[in-house]
Amino acid sequence: MDESPRPPSDQSPPPPPPAQSHTGSPTDFLKGVVGKRVIVRLTSGVDYKGVLSCLDGFMNIALEQTEEHVNGVITNRYGDSFIRGNNVLYISAAEEI
């Protein structure tokens, strides 16, 4: 008498590979940071702080609620702004990713 149900191991698909929590590549970083507050520093040293709405492989960036900081002082505010990628020195997360 072997009425017990078979273990489901035959039918069930293999478990998905463990979620790649962090490979850490630039692409992964950018995926994680879209929609978050960021600091974008240009090679000139000017900072733009705002919410990263989108970006592309050239590091062209669209920011929302942008504040322009020169030497640590806010010099301008923009609702939306576009930064051409060649000027970007770095993109830094300003909140938890």
Added chain:
Amino acid sequence: MASQILPLELIDRCIGSKIWVIMKSEREFTGTLLGFDDYVNIVLEDVTEFETTPQGVKKTALAQTLLNGSNIAMLVPGSNGPEDS
């Protein structure tokens, strides 16, 4: 011939450890290397930026940061940066 190691293999072996990044300009970064790509754009964690100006060295602390590869001149694996050497 002894087994060769490619330059970027060396950097790949540094993932997870401290690295010192020297830019083309008077600017340096240190932090923990999380990853990089073919352009040597670099993702760092727990970053310190050192900016050398005529007034002195200005330090800035940053969280996770993506450094644009086009301004990078040199990478020094396993170093805590300009204050280490």
